Amino acid sequence: MANIDEIRAGIGRANQQATESLGALRHARQAIEEAGAAFSQNIYGTAQNDADDARARFAAASEKIDEVEQALHIAMQSADDVASRL
Numbered sequence: 001m002a003n004i005d006e007i008r009a010g011i012g013r014a015n016q017q018a019t020e021s022l023g024a025l026r027h028a029r030q031a032i033e034e035a036g037a038a039f040s041q042n043i044y045g046t047a048q049n050d051a052d053d054a055r056a057r058f059a060a061a062s063e064k065i066d067e068v069e070q071a072l073h074i075a076m077q078s079a080d081d082v083a084s085r086l
Helices: 004-043 050-086
Strands: none
Touching: 004 050
16 A cells, blocks of 8 residues: 555645646647638628527637636645545
């Protein structure tokens, strides 16, 4: 069985991986926002009925990334709390 220092180190590695994931999520959100902006610019002035739906879906995808980031921050804080109680 692992000792407390090894467990804390493992939790630290998990949080480091989570921090790296946050960077990837930020990049993904930026790319989605850029895609939505490009779509909006290219569709401007056309009479496509489903254009508003597509714009809304780009925005929703970006919001989902925000939700994942928030959940990840909470998970990291919970992991830190566990480590501090060891």
